[in-house]
Structure formats: C-alpha cells, structure tokens
Amino acid sequence: MSKRQESKYKIDRRLGVNLWGRPKSPINRREYGPGQHGQRRKKPSDFGLQLMAKQKLKGYYGNIGEKQFRRLYAEAVRRRGDTGENLIQLLERRLDAVVYRMKFVPTPFASRQFVNHGHVRVNGKRVNIPSYQVKDGDVIEVKQKSKQMALVLEAISSGERDIPDYLDVDTSALKGTFVRAPAFADVPYPVQMEPNLVVEYYSR
Structure with missing residues (x-):
C-alpha cells in the first residue's frame, strides 16, 4: 500500500485544485485547504507560485518523493532541448x-x-x-x-x-x-501544469 494512499485527496485541498479531475474529489464541495487555517487564502509570491507548480506536478504522478523528483529534473537539464518538456517526457515515461x-x-x-x-x-x-x-x-x-x-x-x-x-x-x-514520448501539449492534464515554473524553482 502506498504510504500516501490515505491522504491523496488532502493534496487536492491543499493545492486548491481537482488534480486528477475525479468526481469524488472533496475540492468539488470545499474549495479551501484542509485544517483550521485552510480558508485563509493570501496572494502567493513568485516563490509560492513556483513551489505550487512543483507540488502539483509531483502530486499528480502519485506524489513522487522530493529526492526522486529532483533526480528527474537533473536528467531533464542534462538532455538537449527544453528542460520543462524533457521533465514532462521523463514523467510520462x-x-x-x-x-x-x-x-x-x-x-x-x-x-x-x-x-x-x-x-x-x-x-x-x-x-x-x-x-x-x-x-x-x-x-x-x-x-x-x-x-x-x-x-x-x-x-x-x-x-x-x-x-x-x-x-x-x-x-x-x-x-x-x-x-x-509526448510533447507537453499532448498530455491530458485535468488542471493547468506549469513546468516552466518548476524549472524556475530549481534554477534559483
């Protein structure tokens, strides 16, 4: 059993999106984050937007661990071409x-x-x-x-x-x-993904 199986819908609420486009998602009923401070929403900084983009992409693929995700990013950088596109291709493979x-x-x-x-x-x-x-x-x-x-x-x-x-x-x-291998535009994400912001996050 995946150690993250139990809390997968908390990911939806924390990020404020129906990440997998499923009708069961609690975000369909409560569009705010989990916990007692979940309803406080402030405008995110540039760093906050980059972090959110990374968490969305990691979460979508079964909430990949940070170490493994960083390795994929390093491989995407090493390959020729657009790093964001390379990252999506590695995730889809x-x-x-x-x-x-x-x-x-x-x-x-x-x-x-x-x-x-x-x-x-x-x-x-x-x-x-x-x-x-x-x-x-x-x-x-x-x-x-x-x-x-x-x-x-x-x-x-x-x-x-x-x-x-x-x-x-x-x-x-x-x-x-x-x-x-698909181009980023070919991948049927139910929510907007921003691999360019993920690249910015890791390039800081």
Whole structure:
C-alpha cells in the first residue's frame, strides 16, 4: 500500500485544485485547504507560485518523493532541448504513469501499487519498479492472472478519462504500446501544469 494512499485527496485541498479531475474529489464541495487555517487564502509570491507548480506536478504522478523528483529534473537539464518538456517526457515515461494513462487502473496511486505487486509485464518480462523508464515501442500488458481484478475492470469500463494518442492500446487484451514520448501539449492534464515554473524553482 502506498504510504500516501490515505491522504491523496488532502493534496487536492491543499493545492486548491481537482488534480486528477475525479468526481469524488472533496475540492468539488470545499474549495479551501484542509485544517483550521485552510480558508485563509493570501496572494502567493513568485516563490509560492513556483513551489505550487512543483507540488502539483509531483502530486499528480502519485506524489513522487522530493529526492526522486529532483533526480528527474537533473536528467531533464542534462538532455538537449527544453528542460520543462524533457521533465514532462521523463514523467510520462514512468511505468506507473504509462499504466495509468492506458487506463488499466483508476488512479496514479493504484498504478504504483499495481506495478509494485508485479501485475505488469514490459516486452513479456515482469517489471515491478514504478519509476522504470519505458522506451518508444515498448509493449506493456497486464499479467494474465491479473486481468479479472475488480480494480482493472472498473478502470477499463470508466468513461472518466481518454487514452492519449501517444499510446496504442488494445483494451480488450489489456495490452498497449508506448508509441512515442509526448510533447507537453499532448498530455491530458485535468488542471493547468506549469513546468516552466518548476524549472524556475530549481534554477534559483
């Protein structure tokens, strides 16, 4: 069980957005933060906006730990091209993100747990590392024994999300191909993400 599973909706309330676009989110009922001072909203500083952008991006991908997120950022800087775009591509190549995008599970938190528990194969081999970087052309599938899990059946039948076009998915076989790394504009975020502010945060 992900240690952050219990408090995932607190992330929504703390950031003041419905981060995953889910109808169950408490932000739909209470648009203020958790705790006794949650209703006090003051205008954030530039640093506050940068921090919020980082927390939103980290939170969206299952609340990745700071050390791991910083490593991804360092890799994004090292690569050629726009650092913000590189960061998004590295996040979207994570195996747990790909499994979530392919709609094999309902949430990024469930995806991390699903991968951890060995329910996913990449190119026919079992991979249980959520942060595993998927390459172009890799085939991702749900293990045969796991295809009838209630969690999987619920996710596949849900009309809550669409599968983006940088993935080619056969939902009946619970199998898909990672076709290409997406551009930032291709990624279907339910809320506005600002990777440029994340880059500013780490470049200070």
